[in-house]
Amino acid sequence: MSDDKAEHVINIFALFYDPIENITSYLDLDGNDETFGILLFYNITTGDFSGDDYDGIVDGSMDGRDENIDCYLEYSVKTV
Structure with a gap:
């Protein structure tokens, strides 16, 4: 990412690939x-992020919808 602006937008998606059926799905x-993915706004100056998540842990099962394949992810965002 370029560092000429303070806030960056990050989209995170997870994909599942079934090699037997040759099907890819979110x-x-x-x-x-x-929605399936999460949208984050990352402030490169402060290191803070906000958006669909605030603590670095997302869990698709929390929406109570049974028709989707849920996914759990822990992550961190930092400037290197």
């Missing part, structure tokens, strides 16, 4: 609504 990371 896993549900977002436990808040009907």
